Each structure stands twice: as structure tokens, then as C-alpha cells.
Amino acid sequence: MSKVFGSGNTACAMAVKDADVDFVAAYPITPQTAVAEKIAAYIAQGIMDANYLPVESEHSAASAIAAASAVGARVFTATASQGLLYMHEILHYAAGGRLPLVMANVNRAVNMPWCLYADHQDAVSQRDTGWIQLFAASNQEIYDSILLAFKVAEEVQIPVMINYDGFLVSHSMMPFETLDENKIKEYLPPYDPSWRLHPQWGGTFGNVTFSEQYVPYRESLTRDVKRAGELIIRCAREFEELTGRWHGGYFDVYRPEDASFFLLSMGSMGKEMELAVDLLRQEGIPAAGLRLRVFCPFPKEELSALLPTGTNLLVFDRNLVYGSAAGVLLQESRAALYDRRDEIRIAGISVGLGGEDLPASLLADKAREMIQEVKK
Amino acid sequence: MDKKIVQPISRPVQGACGVTGTWRSQRPILDTSLCNGCLICWLYCPEAAISREDRDIDFTYCKGCGICAVECGKKAIRMVKEEIK
Numbered sequence: 001m002s003k004v005f006g007s008g009n010t011a012c013a014m015a016v017k018d019a020d021v022d023f024v025a026a027y028p029i030t031p032q033t034a035v036a037e038k039i040a041a042y043i044a045q046g047i048m049d050a051n052y053l054p055v056e057s058e059h060s061a062a063s064a065i066a067a068a069s070a071v072g073a074r075v076f077t078a079t080a081s082q083g084l085l086y087m088h089e090i091l092h093y094a095a096g097g098r099l100p101l102v103m104a105n106v107n108r109a110v111n112m113p114w115c116l117y118a119d120h121q122d123a124v125s126q127r128d129t130g131w132i133q134l135f136a137a138s139n140q141e142i143y144d145s146i147l148l149a150f151k152v153a154e155e156v157q158i159p160v161m162i163n164y165d166g167f168l169v170s171h172s173m174m175p176f177e178t179l180d181e182n183k184i185k186e187y188l189p190p191y192d193p194s195w196r197l198h199p200q201w202g203g204t205f206g207n208v209t210f211s212e213q214y215v216p217y218r219e220s221l222t223r224d225v226k227r228a229g230e231l232i233i234r235c236a237r238e239f240e241e242l243t244g245r246w247h248g249g250y251f252d253v254y255r256p257e258d259a260s261f262f263l264l265s266m267g268s269m270g271k272e273m274e275l276a277v278d279l280l281r282q283e284g285i286p287a288a289g290l291r292l293r294v295f296c297p298f299p300k301e302e303l304s305a306l307l308p309t310g311t312n313l314l315v316f317d318r319n320l321v322y323g324s325a326a327g328v329l330l331q332e333s334r335a336a337l338y339d340r341r342d343e344i345r346i347a348g349i350s351v352g353l354g355g356e357d358l359p360a361s362l363l364a365d366k367a368r369e370m371i372q373e374v375k376k
Numbered sequence: 377m378d379k380k381i382v383q384p385i386s387r388p389v390q391g392a393c394g395v396t397g398t399w400r401s402q403r404p405i406l407d408t409s410l411c412n413g414c415l416i417c418w419l420y421c422p423e424a425a426i427s428r429e430d431r432d433i434d435f436t437y438c439k440g441c442g443i444c445a446v447e448c449g450k451k452a453i454r455m456v457k458e459e460i461k
């Protein structure tokens with residue numbers, strides 16, 4: 001184990017190096033670029049034993065790692081914003097193909113107008129592709145989540161996306177700890193697929209189906225995405241036993257004692273929210289923070305279990321569902337809590353779009369406004 | 377890994393429509409005196425029905441598509457009507 005002082009992108013690249021990845025294909029895009037560069041440098045310097053394919057686009061990056069995964073390699077790519085949108089077709093392909101790809105998506109606003117800063121529109125637009133999506137809020141959490149992602153992806157054969165906010169996390173320097181090679185081997189043994197495309201294997205991959213074959217595949221994918229939630233928590237617990245490091249389960253819960261206002265958000269906003277909760281608590285407002293770590297599968301039952309009867313959920317979305325009140329988290333929360341609509345009041349807003357600065361004081365102001373709304 | 381996971385992979389089994397040789401309405405006939413052994417037919421045959429060694433055609437799988445006859449530069453393969461015996 002060594003202590004590193006580095007950026008979120010460095011933490012990401014180091015985790016990929018340490019995870020014994022076989023194949024990486026990536027196309028540079030702000031604010032992900034340093035990930036693609038650092039991994040290429042590790043391989044060029046001989047400190048990482050992997051193949052790196054410099055591709056001409058994100059669509060090719062996703063296609064290349066999907067193909068490499070099908071021949072049995074442990075694979076990785078990283079992207080952001082438009083790059084992720086360009087991969088969209090292959091995201092479906094990989095999830096349907098049950099290929100355990102791992103990708104880092106450095107959350108960035110989508111065009112137009114052009115904008116380079118933190119925003120979750122890129123990731124939430126991929127909600128229905130069948131990928132597991134995790135959100136990390138610190139460089140340590142990025143490093144640890146990449147290792148966890150490979151373990152989860154390979155066990156349940158579903159691709160995993162690790163999200164972290166562009167610039168706010170990707171370019172922020174923070175101390176983090178790596179993990180010793182022997183401990184990584186214990187946690188993440190070499191990938192051992194049950195099949196791989198090979199002339200001697202004699203099978204084919206992704207044949208044409210009619211509805212009677214297609215339906216069981218789709219049903220099994222949605223079932224397995226759902227049960228991946230428990231697997232994520234189990235793998236996080238195993239990681240905690242091994243390293244003592246814990247970032248939360250489905251949620252990173254802050255000051256839930258006697259809370260009646262739960263402030264739900266994702267990514268770096270969820271960490272800043274802890275300071276907003278402190279400000280509100282100082283005024284005697286019983287607030288708590290819920291930083292969602294597992295966006296897909298959305299933990300409906302677990303969210304409900306965190307909220308006692310008579311409490312209020314205040315949702316902060318860093319994305320928009322156009323024409324609706326706010327974003328995807330508000331919709332998911334309302335759907336999750338529909339059966340308890342007489343017990344739990346919900347309000348939601350979209351903030352922080354395009355990297356809009358979100359100091360704790362502003363989040364506390366927004367929370368106070370929503371508290372007035374739910375009290376009506 | 378959980379071995380119960382439904383994977384979109386296929387293993388060769390006898391096709392739902394029977395062996396492809398039963399589809400044939402035309403049959404390729406090879407004139408070995410014209411053949412120079414270039415193996416173009418072997419490369420193109422979608423059913424891998426042509427032998428690499430002697431260009432012998434396996435009529436259990438030859439579906440009579442005629443690709444071999446079109447691709448053969450020496451015109452050593454001609455297609456004749458399949459007769460029902």
C-alpha cells in the first residue's frame with residue numbers, strides 16, 4: 001500500500017493499472033483526458049502489462065473493448081459527455097452481450113451549447129442501457145470503486161460505469177491510498193470467463209433471435225441488474241474487511257439521527273451536502289444527507305427503508321428531465337416512494353447544471369426553500 | 377462467475393430447418409480437368425462444403441447457392457438442376 005497525492009483521474013488510472021487490466025481502448029475528451037494519457041504512459045513505460053488501442057472515436061473504443069472482452073480479456077475505457085453519448089449503441093450491445101466491461105465516465109455537461117463542466121446529464125441519459133452505474137465523490141472512492149467494479153462486473157457479467165464529477169473531482173488533488181498487489185489478487189482474482197470467442201471454442205456470439213429467445217435474455221438482464229445491487233454491497237463489505245475502507249452502501253448517509261429532512265444527491269454535491277446539513281442543523285433544522293452511490297440499479301427499497309414515516313425527501317438533481325419538475329433522481333424517488341405518498345413528502349430541484357458552483361450555503365438555501373414547499 | 381447467467385452465445389447443433397443439403401434446387405458439378413486447385417471455391421463456399429484437399433463437395437451440407445460456380449475463374453463448376461430421386 002502506498003499513499004499518493006493525486007487527482008481523481010490519477011486515482012482512476014492507477015486503479016486500472018493495479019487491477020491487472022489486459023486491454024484498454026480510449027479516446028481523449030475533456031475532462032477525462034488524463035485517464036487515457038496516464039494509462040497509455042504506464043503501458044509505454046512497461047509498468048503496466050496491457051494492450052492499448054488508440055482509437056479514432058468513442059464508438060470504436062467501446063466496440064474494441066467489447067470485442068476484447070468477448071475473447072476473454074479484462075478491459076477498460078474512460079470517457080465523458082459527448083463521448084459517452086457516442087458510445088450509446090455499444091452500451092446496449094455490451095449489456096445485452098453480458099460483457100463485463102468497466103468504464104470511467106467523468107461527468108460533464110452535454111452539448112449544445114458547448115460546456116465542459118460537471119453535470120450528470122451524460123450518465124443519466126444512459127440509465128436504460130442495462131449498465132450498472134456507481135457514483136464516486138472522492139479520489140479514494142474512485143480508486144476503490146474501480147477495483148470493486150471489475151469484481152462486480154465479472155461476477156454478474158454486466159458492465160459497470162464509475163462516474164465522478166468533471167474537474168470538481170477529476171482534477172482535484174487529494175491524498176489516497178492504493179492497495180498491495182497481493183491484497184488486490186485476493187480481492188480480484190484473474191478473470192476466468194465461462195466462454196470466450198476462440199476458433200477452438202466453436203461457438204458464436206450474439207446470434208439472431210426471435211421473440212421467444214429474445215424475451216428470456218431481456219428478462220434475465222433486468223433480473224440480474226436488480227440483484228447486482230446486493231452483490232455491490234457484498235463486494236464493498238469484502239473490500240472493507242480487507243482494507244478497512246468503506247464509502248457507504250447504496251447511500252453514504254450523513255447525520256440521520258432524528259432527521260426529518262433527507263437531502264438526496266449524487267457525486268461531489270453529496271459531499272458538499274454534508275456541510276449544508278451542518279449549517280441547517282446549527283439552525284435547529286433536523287436535516288440529513290443521502291449521497292446516492294448506486295444509481296443503477298436504483299435502490300428503491302433501500303431508499304424507502306431509510307425514511308421513517310412523516311419525514312421529507314428533498315432531491316437535488318444535477319440533470320434535467322426536460323419538461324418535468326427536475327431530474328431523474330426526483331422521478332426515481334417518487335416512483336420508489338409512491339406507495340408511501342401519504343407518509344413522505346417529496347420536493348426536488350435541478351441545480352449545478354454545467355458545473356454551476358454549489359457551495360454549502362447555496363445548497364442550504366435551496367433546502368430551506370424546499371422545506372417551505374413540503375410544509376405547505 | 378455465476379454459471380446460471382443467460383449468455384447470448386450459441387453452440388452448433390443441427391439446424392431447426394434440417395441439414396442445409398436438403399434445401400438444394402441446383403447442384404454444383406466440378407469438372408476436375410478444368411480445375412487448377414486455386415481454392416477460391418473453398419474460400420467462398422458459405423457452408424464449408426468443399427474439401428480443401430480434393431474439392432470434393434459434401435452434398436449433406438451443399439445448399440446449392442451457386443456461389444462456387446460464379447466465383448470459379450476457370451469455369452470448372454457448373455450448376456445443374458437437382459433431380460428428385
Ligand code: SF4
Nearest residue numbers: 411412414415417448
Ligand atoms: S475455384 Fe474453380 S479452379 Fe479454383 S479450386 Fe475451385 S473449382 Fe478449382
Ligand code: SF4
Nearest residue numbers: 421438439441442444
Ligand atoms: S453450391 Fe454453394 S453450398 Fe454448394 S458447394 Fe457451391 S458454394 Fe458451397
